[in-house]
Amino acid sequence: MSKKVLIISSSPRKGGNSDILCDEFAAGAKEAGNKVEKIRIADKKIGYCTGCYACQKTGKCAIKDDAQKVIDKMMEADVIVLASPVYFYCISAQLKALIDRTVVVYPKLTNKKFYYLLTMADTNRKMFDGSLAALRGFLECYEGSKECGKVCASGVYEKGTVKDTKFIAAARKLGMKVK
Amino acid sequence: MKMVVMTGSPRPKGTTNRLADEFIKGATEAGHEVFRFNCATAKVHPCVGCNHCGFGAGPCVFQDDFAKVLAPKLQGADAVVLCGSTYYFALNPQLASAISRFYCINNAITGERKAVLITACGDEGEWITDGIEKTHEGILKFMRWTDAGRVIARGFQSAAEVASSPFVKAEFGTSVEVERFGEKIPHTRASYHVTFLVKVDASKRVAELAA
Numbered sequence: 001m002s003k004k005v006l007i008i009s010s011s012p013r014k015g016g017n018s019d020i021l022c023d024e025f026a027a028g029a030k031e032a033g034n035k036v037e038k039i040r041i042a043d044k045k046i047g048y049c050t051g052c053y054a055c056q057k058t059g060k061c062a063i064k065d066d067a068q069k070v071i072d073k074m075m076e077a078d079v080i081v082l083a084s085p086v087y088f089y090c091i092s093a094q095l096k097a098l099i100d101r102t103v104v105v106y107p108k109l110t111n112k113k114f115y116y117l118l119t120m121a122d123t124n125r126k127m128f129d130g131s132l133a134a135l136r137g138f139l140e141c142y143e144g145s146k147e148c149g150k151v152c153a154s155g156v157y158e159k160g161t162v163k164d165t166k167f168i169a170a171a172r173k174l175g176m177k178v179k
Numbered sequence: 180m181k182m183v184v185m186t187g188s189p190r191p192k193g194t195t196n197r198l199a200d201e202f203i204k205g206a207t208e209a210g211h212e213v214f215r216f217n218c219a220t221a222k223v224h225p226c227v228g229c230n231h232c233g234f235g236a237g238p239c240v241f242q243d244d245f246a247k248v249l250a251p252k253l254q255g256a257d258a259v260v261l262c263g264s265t266y267y268f269a270l271n272p273q274l275a276s277a278i279s280r281f282y283c284i285n286n287a288i289t290g291e292r293k294a295v296l297i298t299a300c301g302d303e304g305e306w307i308t309d310g311i312e313k314t315h316e317g318i319l320k321f322m323r324w325t326d327a328g329r330v331i332a333r334g335f336q337s338a339a340e341v342a343s344s345p346f347v348k349a350e351f352g353t354s355v356e357v358e359r360f361g362e363k364i365p366h367t368r369a370s371y372h373v374t375f376l377v378k379v380d381a382s383k384r385v386a387e388l389a390a
Contacts, residue, residue: 012227042227048219048273049266050189085228089317090269090310093225093276100266127317133310137268159228 003113003178005029006077007038008070010084010095014040017119017162018083021151021171025081025117028175034079039070041094046070049100060104067101075105079113079148079178082135086120089130099138111144115174118150119167121157128152149174180211180257180293185249187263187274189219194299194335199262202297202330214252218263219273221248226279235285245280253284258293258327261315265300269310278318293327294319303334 007026011019019040026036044066054062061068074080084091102109116135118128132152139145151174153167162168184203188195203213221244231240239246253259263274270278281288296315300307308331319326 012225013229016228048189048271048276050219051193051264051266087226087228087279088275088281088314088321090275090278090314093272093279096267096269096272096275099269100272102267122321130310130314130317133313134267134269137307137310141267 001179003029003034003078004076005034005036005079005081005178006073007036007081008041008074008083008095008098009038010041010082010092010098011119012042012092012094013085013159014042016085016159017153017156018085018117020160020162021117021119021153021167022081022083024168024171025083025115025151025175028172029079029178030175032176032178034178037073039073041070041098044070046094046097046101048097049103055104061101063101067098068104070098071102071105071109074102074109074112077112079115081115081117082138083117084119084131086118086122086128086131089127091118091131091134096134099134102138107142109142109145111146112142113146113148113178114139115148115178116150116152117171119153119156119162121155123155125152125154128154149177181255182206182211182213182258182260183249183252183256184213184215184260184262185218185274185277186215187218187271187277189264189271189273193264194332194337195262195264195297198297198299198330198332199260202260202262202295211258214256216244216249216252216277218277221245221277223249223273223277223280225272225276226282232283235283235287239280239283241280245277246283249277250280250284250287253281254287256288256292258295259288259324260295260297261318262297263311265298265302265308265311268307270298270314281318281322288322290323292322292324294322294324295328295330297330299332299335301334301336305333307333 007022009019009022029036046067047063084095151171156162186199223245224241264271
């Protein structure tokens with residue numbers, strides 16, 4: 001059955017390495033017959049959660065920006081792909097800003113399937129741990145979340161270098177797994 | 180010692196900022212010179228990976244509070260204190276955003292510095308801050324900074340809760356047992372990991388390690 005797939009690309013670089021992996025994953029998921037939408041966080045305005053908890057009283061965030069629209073799409077999706085470059089051994093602040101803002105729908109973002117696409121300049125793959133912990137911590141907060149697969153591309157730094165690696169095929173193959 | 184304390188919490192009276200207040204008090208009393216930078220209120224654009232700076236060779240495209248205010252202080256610092264809230268099991272982006280900008284002054288701030296991590300969270304599970312600590316360990320390795328101590332306060336929802344806890348007098352470097360909901364939960368970690376404390380004199384530990 002066709003799934004609704006939402007790809008959230010947090011690379012600030014259009015055509016950056018994790019952004020490229022998003023396109024490969026999207027191509028694979030489309031080939032497998034799914035309905036795919038990709039969002040680039042860099043095109044949206046998403047402010048930081050200030051921990052005011054107004055949302056718990058009113059159901060609405062006090063910050064007026066694009067976050068709610070993206071979160072609405074996350075709520076509608078069956079599959080959510082979280083893509084990020086590793087910056088200082090964590091996911092990008094841009095993606096973390098969106099994750100924190102999902103508190104507005106807490107705890108209703110349930111039963112989603114998740115895939116991760118990460119890129120990192122470092123060649124030591126152990127250094128993905130901080131970013132994976134951040135993503136897994138997010139899933140831990142929402143009941144029924146399931147991590148279904150990931151591509152962690154190490155040793156890619158300059159824009160576009162991921163193109164010459166095995167991670168391109170891996171991202172496409174992972175996308176094709178979505179059913 | 181010259182210390183830069185970078186706080187990320189958007190709540191001035193929240194738990195993490197309370198810990199920062201106490202740390203600064205302790206550090207100042209111990210004779211250190213402390214500069215506090217509030218990442219939540221300052222204008223700090225996250226790194227966008229444009230590499231205009233050439234990995235710290237030239238100026239960043241964003242001439243904001245990071246570049247104008249924080250960067251010169253970091254360059255002259257002997258210790259950097261990263262003090263952020265734990266949101267969704269990871270550092271809050273207000274602090275992470277400023278950390279991402281280390282890239283544009285990389286050459287000027289790598290090596291020969293101590294680093295301290297301070298964070299608080301409402302949840303009390305032992306593993307809640309593992310991700311933050313892994314990130315911190317990556318930063319230490321990459322920047323070639325020395326780990327001078329971590330203050331990890333789990334299980335506190337508010338600063339008032341921290342202040343009224345029996346751990347306000349906990350010594351830095353001790354592990355304690357906390358009784359919550361009628362259950363005794365041991366909090367023991369590596370020797371210099373502090374689990375619950377407010378009257379932190381972490382600066383003494385920093386000074387010890389520096390000596």
